[in-house]
Amino acid sequence: MKIAAMKETYEGEKRVPLIPATVDKLVKLGAEVEVESGLGVTCRFEDEDYLNAGAKINSDRQALLKSADIVLRLRKPPIDEIELMKNGCIHVSYLDPFNENELVEKLKTNGINAISLEMIPRSTIAQKMDVLSSQANLGGYVAVIQACEQLDKIFPMMTTPSGTIKPARVFIIGVGVAGLQAIATARRMGARVEAFDTRPVVEEQVKSLGAKFVKIDLGETGQTKDGYAKQLTPEQLHKQKEGMAKACAQADVVITTAQVFGRKAPRIVDHAIIAQMQPGSVIVDMAVETGGNVEGSELDKVTEVEGVKIIGLANLPGRVASAASQMYSANLGNFIDHFWDKDNKEFDLKLDDDIIMGALITHDGEIFSETYKNIINK
Numbered sequence: 001m002k003i004a005a006m007k008e009t010y011e012g013e014k015r016v017p018l019i020p021a022t023v024d025k026l027v028k029l030g031a032e033v034e035v036e037s038g039l040g041v042t043c044r045f046e047d048e049d050y051l052n053a054g055a056k057i058n059s060d061r062q063a064l065l066k067s068a069d070i071v072l073r074l075r076k077p078p079i080d081e082i083e084l085m086k087n088g089c090i091h092v093s094y095l096d097p098f099n100e101n102e103l104v105e106k107l108k109t110n111g112i113n114a115i116s117l118e119m120i121p122r123s124t125i126a127q128k129m130d131v132l133s134s135q136a137n138l139g140g141y142v143a144v145i146q147a148c149e150q151l152d153k154i155f156p157m158m159t160t161p162s163g164t165i166k167p168a169r170v171f172i173i174g175v176g177v178a179g180l181q182a183i184a185t186a187r188r189m190g191a192r193v194e195a196f197d198t199r200p201v202v203e204e205q206v207k208s209l210g211a212k213f214v215k216i217d218l219g220e221t222g223q224t225k226d227g228y229a230k231q232l233t234p235e236q237l238h239k240q241k242e243g244m245a246k247a248c249a250q251a252d253v254v255i256t257t258a259q260v261f262g263r264k265a266p267r268i269v270d271h272a273i274i275a276q277m278q279p280g281s282v283i284v285d286m287a288v289e290t291g292g293n294v295e296g297s298e299l300d301k302v303t304e305v306e307g308v309k310i311i312g313l314a315n316l317p318g319r320v321a322s323a324a325s326q327m328y329s330a331n332l333g334n335f336i337d338h339f340w341d342k343d344n345k346e347f348d349l350k351l352d353d354d355i356i357m358g359a360l361i362t363h364d365g366e367i368f369s370e371t372y373k374n375i376i377n378k
């Protein structure tokens with residue numbers, strides 16, 4: 001069974017889907033691995049490194065796509081390449097299916113078994129293949145580093161003969177994987193950290209990292225079965241903004257991470273809140289790619305509103321591409337390994353498995369995912 005790993009064509013993307021260490025793992029399973037020439041150069045992996053790990057190198061992109069039984073990517077496939085893949089091929093990558101109806105339709109029409117890695121359930125058994133968590137973890141780290149670069153103060157308290165410098169105050173909105181890593185990173189750098197989330201259950205996690213949990217009475221909230229925050233009502237959003245305004249006004253850095261799965265990110269920091277912040281403060285909008293949490297944030301730009309810098313840079317994990325590729329590649333390797341039939345040396349697409357039921361979007365010329373069907377039919 002041939003597994004092909006494709007070179008990324010998305011402008012500015014330095015992450016790679018497969019590194020030599022994972023190739024070695026897949027070859028030992030009995031897979032034939034073939035990678036596009038130059039696959040790993042953005043992370044300093046040469047073709048020779050892949051050859052030494054047991055892969056074949058192919059410089060003919062179209063031929064590689066036509067011959068593969070499984071295609072591995074990081075980004076969603078260019079729509080004009082879908083028809084190159086053979087009927088029944090298994091395609092594994094990010095797909096962003098709820099915003100890519102035309103792409104999903106093309107995958108369906110061409111008989112591709114399309115697996116959307118964003119849709120892998122947040123279950124214990126699936127943790128090892130959870131690309132959202134691995135990349136969000138790095139995103140939370142990079143968000144703090146970006147804030148440090150833009151802030152004209154230092155994070156840690158510093159006592160010198162010239163006097164004492166107070167620690168920076170960091171307020172983090174949204175305590176998922178990215179938020180928790182942002183808390184941990186900011187604390188390690190010596191900042192005083194506060195955090196807020198609509199899910200009261202995360203208060204203990206916030207405190208365990210040495211940060212203060214900001215309590216705002218929103219009434220009934222909670223999380224989905226997959227661990228995502230439930231969407232707030234307009235009334236709850238209004239209460240949340242009022243409660244956060246004070247914390248934002250006292251903060252030197254605000255990092256927003258709030259996203260709702262399958263929907264546009266909620267706007268939670270508006271102009272009125274920004275106007276109350278200290279000039280020179282910094283906001284990092286980690287949700288800018290899905291609509292943004294912050295009024296005035298712009299994709300891939302650092303803007304300034306009321307003297308406050310707003311960082312809206314996309315693809316934060318891609319700024320630490322080597323580490324991000326290592327983690328993503330490991331996730332892919334674990335996914336393949338989990339469903340690999342070691343006797344027949346092939347990938348077993350178990351349609352009744354919870355992971356496949358969650359992540360498989362198209363199968364056998366039809367839409368397979370019930371979640372996708374339910375959302376697009378609303």
